[in-house]
Amino acid sequence: MAIIFFFITSISSSHPYTFQVGGKDGWTLHPSENYNNWAGRLRFLINDTLHFKYDGSSDSVLVVNRSDYDGCNGNNPVLKLEGGDSTFKFDRSGPFYFITGNKSNCDQGQKLIVVVLAVRNRSPPPSAATPPSPTALPPSPEISPVFPPSPVSTPPAPSPGGGAPTPGGGGAPSPGGEGGAPTPGTTGGGGGAPPPGTGTGGGGAPSPGSGGGNNPSADTTSPPPPSAATSPLSGGLTALGVTVIFALWGI
Template identity: 60%
Template sequence: MASEIRWPLLILVLIFFTGLIDLLEAYQFNVGGREGWVLNPSENYNRWAERMRFQVNDTLFFKYMKGSDSVLVASKEDYDKCNTQKPILKMDGGDSVFKLDRSGPFYFITGNKTNCQNGQKLIIVVLAVRNKPTSPTPSPTLSPAPAIPTLPSPYPSTLSPPVPAGGAPAHINAPPPRSCVAPFTPSVVFVLLVTLPVLSFLGVLP
């Protein structure tokens, strides 16, 4: 009877900590830094976004005062035209937080049409979720073709190109990839340290 109770508890605990890991992996980005969501920031919003690395479940924090500004989630067409009449989502309560719940582009504009036309707008591109790589299928081995005997040529063979001094030419390394800001990832040790005492308390572990 006790074992029948332990397994459902174990499943619930694992589900809980799986959600906890997803929560801890998320990262919050402050749009505009200390300046917040303003007109004419010190760094263009889209240039700022190009330096960041956004992933699914990350959040954007728009800092502004209620009643003085707003944030509109718009389509690409409305973003290009600064159309504030039909937003996908309107946030005007001050200090708004938006969750990036999918991969792909997101378009944000201010509710002030004039300010939008003067550059208070933002494009965020969220990276696609990567699946675990699958092992490549081994290609079938082919039997080597039979060797064909060749007759000696009466003419001298062509000379091979000279090898540069120092042996074979050195391999030219590709330029390093562009560095990005990566979200915080919790340690597996931390999760185990939290999970094991809970399982022991619930009687799942002996």
């Protein structure tokens, strides 16, 4: 606002303005607008001029001080303007007081106060301070999106007592068990000696492959039994029987 004010005042000072007192009505007893109201809405500066238009045969303009203005005393004017067409130039700031030279008209309100504003143009108006340029902020680091690792499926731990079968359990049948291949010596004649590994009583030693499930070799598959060939013992007994028959035949 201060800069605008000084700008306006500097322009007005370099270009003085002339004001028509009372407008089209001029300097008269009953103007359309009160003189002080008219002056109050205007701004007057040094070197501006007031122009008075009036009836020069019956009226005049007197420049007076404050006390003569209040009492409508025209006996000691500072300046008297006559002729019906007068101008007054402001040469200083401050109030100026004008009254008509007709005492009766002055008492009825034909008078004027003008306040001239002081012009402070001896020093240039302060220039608006230029705000400092904002400091450039460092670029923010780019943040790469972080993806959570995919969950690794872990096989469930085996519970105690379950899971894979223990050695010696219900695996493949052991050699010599029920339903297996015949053991050597089971083929041949009816009168031969019992094959090895077969007991007549209940207290014999168990044959290999029979028994409980704690034998470590039970998990391995036993080789197939030998083919059903005549064992050496049964062959020898057969030959002996034939010899005895031939001997008896000769007798």
